[in-house]
Amino acid sequence: MSTQVPENDAEIRKQDSICTNETQLKHPSWYNLKYLLVGILFGTVFVKAEIISWFRIQEMFRLQSFHMYGVIGSAVLVGVISVLLIKKFKIKTIYGEPVQFDNTAFNKGQIYGGLLFGFGWAITGACPGPLFAQIGTGATVTIVTLLSAIAGTWFYGLVRNQLPH
């Protein structure tokens, strides 16, 4: 696989605004288990706070419940404070690397794509994370929704150059 990697590899990955994790460190692959652990904790919160519930999402978009606004609002607040603290005190990673922050460039995709994702979110009651958690809870038919989401992502890659950005 590595022989096929183009020289501008990082540049291609950067087309995704949040997908630019360059590190100079080389780690054995089992180091990735720590992300598995964070994912397990995160998925548990998803289920227990019913964020993966179709009903909670419908209530959110009908202004019938405060729950999801409370979840997202407090998550953002904690995130903002955390990032400010990391920047202010120049906190390093556990491997001693400085934490990198990338700026997100604006393009029209954030509007068009955002609206389309909003449609999908309200229909399925799930953003990508909850899809994985829903399957875990035994909603096997969500596998179809996930496969369709992968197909949608693939189709985006196919027609990307023809879309307004």
Place this chain on the structure above:
Amino acid sequence: MLDWLKQPWPWYVAGPLIGLTVPTLLLIGNKRFGISSSLRHICAACLPAKIPYFHYDWKKEVWNLFFVLGIFLGGVIAIQLLANPNPVEVSSALAAELKTYGISNFDGLIPTEIFNWSTLLQPKGLMLMVLGGFLVGFGTRYAGGCTSGHAITGLSNLQWPSLVATICFMVGGFIMANLILPLILSL
């Protein structure tokens, strides 16, 4: 303690825990919290075809696949060990509306009357699962992120394009849930 954990967790517990995912991933390996990218990595790993957008070293992003596998396992654990014995509480206004579409089973996290293998091949099921899923995958990639990448990570880093994206997510959701979804559910 276990009884308390089995209850639905309130927003002021879940929200901050989700927010803490941002610094956790940054500090354990300089990773940006984002989930929809995993769908792109799956495309790059399984079916890159001749599409330049999928020709990159996805193995450098493999942490993201471990992360979503973890989310799946979190779902398994939460339902096996910490399952809420009671039906999901649904606001009375929503319950009344859903009744008009024949949805009255609130036992699970998703309405099994419309999301199941036998409705999949009916127009309603196709719209809900196949079209809905497609829009999630296409829209998130077009927008460059989803609720985690834009609404949580992007806003945490005070990125105004992420605010634009988040507002559009919500506008799209309001339009769909209030104006279009009722038509689909009436099929």
